[in-house]
Amino acid sequence: MTGVWIGLGVFFVLVVWFISIYNGLVRLRNEKDNGWSQIDVQLKRRHDLIPNLVETAKGYMQHERGTLEAVIKARNAAMVAQGPKQVGQAEGQLGAALQGFFGLSEAYPELKANTNFLALQEELSSTENKIGFARQAYNDAATRYNNAREVFPANMISGGFRPAELYVIEDAKERVVPKVSFGS
Amino acid sequence: MWEQIRSNERRSLFVLAAMGVLLVATGAALGVTLAGDPEAMIFGAGGALALWLVLWLITVTGGDQILLGMAGAREIEKKDHPQLFNIVEEMTIAAALPKRPKVYLVDDPSPNAFAAGREPGNAAVAVTTGLLAILDRDELQGVVAHEIGHIKNRDVKRMVTAGIMVGAIAMLADMGRRALWMGGARRSRSSSKEENGAQAALMIAALVLMIVAPLLAQLVYFALSRRREYLADASGAMFTRYPAGLASALEKLSGGRAPLADTSSVTAPMYIVPPMRAHGSGAFALFSTHPPMEERVRILRKMAGASYTDYDRAYAAVKGGHIVGERSQREAGQVPRRAAVGSEGALPLAATATAAAVAAAEPELAPEARRRQANDAFLTASGYEVRSCTACGATAKIPPSLRAKVKTCPRCSEPYPT
Numbered sequence: 001m002t003g004v005w006i007g008l009g010v011f012f013v014l015v016v017w018f019i020s021i022y023n024g025l026v027r028l029r030n031e032k033d034n035g036w037s038q039i040d041v042q043l044k045r046r047h048d049l050i051p052n053l054v055e056t057a058k059g060y061m062q063h064e065r066g067t068l069e070a071v072i073k074a075r076n077a078a079m080v081a082q083g084p085k086q087v088g089q090a091e092g093q094l095g096a097a098l099q100g101f102f103g104l105s106e107a108y109p110e111l112k113a114n115t116n117f118l119a120l121q122e123e124l125s126s127t128e129n130k131i132g133f134a135r136q137a138y139n140d141a142a143t144r145y146n147n148a149r150e151v152f153p154a155n156m157i158s159g160g161f162r163p164a165e166l167y168v169i170e171d172a173k174e175r176v177v178p179k180v181s182f183g184s
Numbered sequence: 185m186w187e188q189i190r191s192n193e194r195r196s197l198f199v200l201a202a203m204g205v206l207l208v209a210t211g212a213a214l215g216v217t218l219a220g221d222p223e224a225m226i227f228g229a230g231g232a233l234a235l236w237l238v239l240w241l242i243t244v245t246g247g248d249q250i251l252l253g254m255a256g257a258r259e260i261e262k263k264d265h266p267q268l269f270n271i272v273e274e275m276t277i278a279a280a281l282p283k284r285p286k287v288y289l290v291d292d293p294s295p296n297a298f299a300a301g302r303e304p305g306n307a308a309v310a311v312t313t314g315l316l317a318i319l320d321r322d323e324l325q326g327v328v329a330h331e332i333g334h335i336k337n338r339d340v341k342r343m344v345t346a347g348i349m350v351g352a353i354a355m356l357a358d359m360g361r362r363a364l365w366m367g368g369a370r371r372s373r374s375s376s377k378e379e380n381g382a383q384a385a386l387m388i389a390a391l392v393l394m395i396v397a398p399l400l401a402q403l404v405y406f407a408l409s410r411r412r413e414y415l416a417d418a419s420g421a422m423f424t425r426y427p428a429g430l431a432s433a434l435e436k437l438s439g440g441r442a443p444l445a446d447t448s449s450v451t452a453p454m455y456i457v458p459p460m461r462a463h464g465s466g467a468f469a470l471f472s473t474h475p476p477m478e479e480r481v482r483i484l485r486k487m488a489g490a491s492y493t494d495y496d497r498a499y500a501a502v503k504g505g506h507i508v509g510e511r512s513q514r515e516a517g518q519v520p521r522r523a524a525v526g527s528e529g530a531l532p533l534a535a536t537a538t539a540a541a542v543a544a545a546e547p548e549l550a551p552e553a554r555r556r557q558a559n560d561a562f563l564t565a566s567g568y569e570v571r572s573c574t575a576c577g578a579t580a581k582i583p584p585s586l587r588a589k590v591k592t593c594p595r596c597s598e599p600y601p602t
Contacts, residue, residue: 122266126273129274136278137277
């Protein structure tokens with residue numbers, strides 16, 4: 001009789017343990033997915049802004065057709081990318097294309113005086129900032145999730161939880177490490 | 185980041201509890217002096233708590249509205265000032281707040297900003313038009329990040345609660361002292377000499393308490409507020425990853441400031457710089473809600489990265505000691521600082537350098553245009569209508585009361601298209 005009770009007790013403890021680990025993983029996965037959707041919103045916003053930007057710039061930058069087309073092409077490629085890894089690559093290329101575009105726009109003072117262009121520029125740079133901040137939040141959440149599903153004993157039951165990819169900027173140009181000075 | 189909030193919460197709860205004890209003690213002392221009877225202590229203490237509760241309820245139910253209304257703040261929409269709005273959105277993401285705080289504008293030439301709202305999910309950030317006029321984007325981002333830091337660290341709630349306690353203690357002590365000077369304390373009914381002696385001792389203790397308590401409460405309150413300012417600076421630096429932005433904003437704000445209209449000491453801790461005339465250094469510094477500006481700037485400028493650890497190290501180098509708890513430093517981890525480019529404007533996020541290009545070409549308006557933009561934003565938020573004349577190009581801002589009446593351009597008298 002006592003043995004049965006002990007057996008039941010152990011079983012009960014195991015069930016509670018399983019539930020708590022399982023729910024913890026689900027919670028972390030949701031946090032991670034939520035972080036990704038935050039990025040997604042901003043990426044969509046960036047994709048929506050680019051046609052307007054190109055349209056505005058077209059009239060002023062007639063000799064830069066190639067640059068403008070490169071931006072549009074990179075944007076279209078970024079729109080069909082799926083998953084953090086691919087998106088990271090495609091967005092990296094889009095970033096590089098935009099970089100080239102804004103570099104050239106410096107040479108067109110009339111374009112820089114266009115209020116519409118200025119407004120779009122503010123929107124785009126703010127969107128870039130938001131992507132940056134959201135990416136940090138996503139990568140933090142993804143790392144927490146990955147750690148939680150890999151540690152013992154959770155790794156015995158986390159088979160159904162696929163590991164999360166980190167959102168890494170792929171383009172080499174993007175990997176500029178900020179200079180940190182340790183002087184005082 | 186989460187641990188920081190928790191450990192802060194614990195620390196300030198401790199301070200609040202100590203203040204509560206002080207409040208109850210002052211109430212008890214008041215009871216003794218008024219009734220001249222040790223048994224009246226209970227009533228005094230109860231009265232003190234009741235007073236605090238009433239004041240607290242008033243602020244809880246209408247606090248934010250009172251604060252915002254007092255400052256003459258208007259809520260703005262994105263179209264009124266897209267840049268400010270964008271910056272608040274950016275910092276909301278960086279701080280992982282559950283909801284974007286509402287954005288308010290105060291029509292005041294004195295550059296300042298403050299946060300309101302008891303919960304991170306229901307908060308507000310307000311800036312003055314004077315602030316928008318003098319800061320560039322990076323600096324504005326730094327200031328907004330500091331305010332969002334106040335919201336994230338739940339400073340508004342704590343400081344307002346503490347401020348009310350200080351006010352209640354001051355009120356009670358004031359009443360007690362008056363009663364004593366007036367000789368209002370009734371003599372004891374008992375006649376035994378021993379009891380009289382004990383009573384006199386109790387009265388003296390009560391008097392001392394009523395002189396010391398308000399001072400003590402204020403000192404604790406100011407110390408707490410200064411600590412919260414440092415922490416909000418640390419959070420601001422981390423959210424923007426660019427301490428130099430906030431530092432340069434503070435430098436601009438510290439030079440020749442006119443005091444802001446309509447502020448009180450209870451709301452003062454919520455501002456980025458003290459809204460009232462700043463105290464000097466020395467003993468006065470103990471009675472200031474904000475740490476000295478030079479020190480805040482020096483700490484920010486000394487930061488090697490943008491994390492809490494970097495802030496804590498810089499704080500230790502400038503002032504000695506620690507400001508951010510160890511656990512919060514560990515939780516927040518490494519946060520690289522983004523680099524500035526050239527002498528003019530800096531990048532939004534060199535670490536995520538897609539932004540680099542965009543930022544290099546970041547739109548920066550001339551000061552005059554910036555001032556005008558800020559004023560226009562306040563006017564449109566106040567219900568003014570902006571109409572451009574198609575004939576002469578003049579822009580008129582028409583107040584809501586005249587909207588129906590103004591049908592022609594004030595400059596060239598051409599009728600507006602309907």
